[in-house]
Amino acid sequence: MGVKELVRKYAVSPFLAYIPLVIIGLILPLAITDDFFIRIIVLTFFYIMYSSSWNLLAYSGQASLGHAAFLGIGGFASTILIINGASPVVGVLTGALTASLVGLFLGIICVRLKEWFLGLVTFGFAIIMVAIVNESSVFIEALNGALGFIGLSGSIDPHIFGGSLGIFSPDLVPRDQYYYLFFFAMMATILATHLIIKSKIGFAFAAIRENQIEAAMMGVDITKYKLIAFIISTFIAGFAGALFAPYNYFINPEMFSVHNSFMPIIMTISGGIGTIGGPVIGALTINLIWEQMGLWGMSIDRLLILGVILVLEILFLPKGLMPLIKKVINRISKVMGLTSRDMPL
């Protein structure tokens, strides 16, 4: 193939769009010194991971309204283990696995039911997780454990990841360690999402989402794939929660809040539900708006505005921003004569 054909074939490939972003992402902490700004970027990475996990579940037609439950389970499980002496890697992985197991359990209950049952069950589950954590002596003892805290917060020394993982230079400030930790975790999530959606599994997910009955008739094992979606999605959510806990300096039942369940939903829908880039765009946009409104002092108003955004989106822009972005990119590449076909993304 000649160079021209190669350029034509790959010039509008989504991967090429990611490369400049990845490069920027890698050098950003070295360039920026404003801690607050870095924190916002790290939060965005976190939300991209978390929203992608929700998106994956939604891709299979299952909408969780209580994803914060898995976030929190991952966070609490890993925190308890690490406080009581486990290594961070074990802690985080076990946290994610615990979230995944609970997710599997809920998934099994809801797999044969209509989709809104899942929404109800997950919503309720997140709410009662607060009660469970508050009341279970198990939690109280485990969290109070080695560090002797009173009450329901647990806290991990944020330095643990850099030190024991050994992959970061000791010169790297913990702030930057977390940046790269989340950056790579996010990239891994996006890559995983991409691989899953483009694979046979992803095809099964989409078939189930579009029309379960027809998918079953085509020979797709509905139960198996729905549960796979659950396991993967809740694992990633638990993983994100486990990483987030030490970064945030503490963890408490706030992790299970309705707000934490709401965020991945509005982010994914804004970006474009069911697309790979959707959660990314959505997390970026919504988090930016959210933080900016926080800076303007609108603590109640910004909740209200998020609600308005979601309602307007459902009514007028249910596919999110992705289709618009695709249109723009297609336009540009056509104008530039690079390609005559439309990019799938």
Next chain:
Amino acid sequence: MAEITTLIQIFIWGLTAGCIYVLMAVGLNMIFGVMKVVNFAHGEIMMLGAFTSFWVYNYTGINPYFIMFISMIVVGIFGVIIERYGFRKVLGTGKLNEIFLSLGLIYIIQNLSVKLWTDDIRKINSPFSSMTLDLGMLNITYDRLIAIGFTALILISLYLFLTKTDVGRALRATSQNHEAAMLMGVNVNHMYMLSFGIGSALAAAAGTIAAILTPFNPYMGTISGIMAFTVIIIGGLGSIPGAIIAGLMLGLVQNFTIFYFGGAWKDAVAFVLLIIVLIIKPTGLFGEEH
């Protein structure tokens, strides 16, 4: 084992809590039955009913039990608006969109209420709040008896409406066979608005009673909405008798749980019941197989 009078006391509390659930659940069944729409924001509508009654009572001092009917009308109209400009638009685009829409509505209604009225805790003190029925060692507040009475009154009126009037019959027909109802000349769009209006009005009644019996704030709706759905699933989707029995049962179970195990487990026990029903018989006590 506690004293018998304490148990009867808890039974009455359970019954009144159950009445609130019943009103919520019957309203939800009406909406779900006719439109097949999932509105998770039903709890917020209840909250609006509570606040409407509260403010009207604050400014006029009229007996809150009469204000309840005003609240039902006002909130009923609000329900119609949400249906007409919200849910009707997403009808047919998939359940997920309905769920997301109701989530957005929860955020809007709840936070708008906090913004307008602050999250202070309030209560409607009815003129009967200090009056109790004295049965020897047993004291039952009048408010609770009135709550049970009004619930019964509303349910009976609803029953008569649905069975004896043309419009009521058209509503039932629409919920049983949508297309056939259209062929009878029923304007189903009107039925949608009506079902949302009635469902919301019932929620407003539930909210008013709750506001009279317990302190409340703008966040009261979140749990109530979920409880309402839990009740209709346990009772069986679309079944009004199921909603009544399940609602009363849940109120009783919850109150006995609070007494024996403490308040924190109130919601957990409802959730456990829900899971049990979903595992054993997802169509609920009186549900129909599809």
Next chain:
Amino acid sequence: MLKFENVNVSYGAVQILWDVNFEIDDGEIITIIGPNGAGKTTIAKTIMGLFKPTSGTIEFDGKQIHIAPTHQIVKDGIALVPEGRDLFPRMTIMENLQMGAHTSNEKKETLKWVFELFPRLEERQKQFAGTMSGGEQQMLAIARGLMSRPKLLILDEPSLGLSPIMVNKVFEIVKILKSQGVTVLLVEQNIHHALEVSNRGYVLETGRITLEGASSELLDNKHVKEAYLGM
């Protein structure tokens, strides 16, 4: 009375009716016959406004009804007895009939008339529609359709799934309606009975009208005899 002109109907990407034309005059019994899946039910539903044509017009008593909503079409005087009966299962016979009369102001008189035609329904009026047998349900469905005193009654495959005795009963009712001056559009797979009881007929094959004429002539038609009457 009814003019169905150059109507095309699609269901999603699939076109079902292709340039269909037919007419119904006052007092006639018209039948549309044809094999399974030809689009007969689609015609019935399109008249009622449940499907909207992609092109073509439907005129009823001078009004353009292809753009009207279903409930308006019913008010204008057309009633459909749907394929498969489509009753209200958790309502009693009486309530089903009352629903049929939803748009009517003459409920009492119409009820009398209907009970004369279907005495069994009067006996059992408190029974739930869902507990009735197929044949009884069909009677109820037809009765319900009559309750709105329609100018045009459409019967969609009324003999489907019924025993031979019940099938005869159904067509007897159609004959009685004919004698009482009710205009009927009969959509049927049971070609023989349908052509016997009707004035004129149209043959619908894969969404197109392929034959039309007086029913007596169609009964003698070679194609009809070979394809549908097994001769």
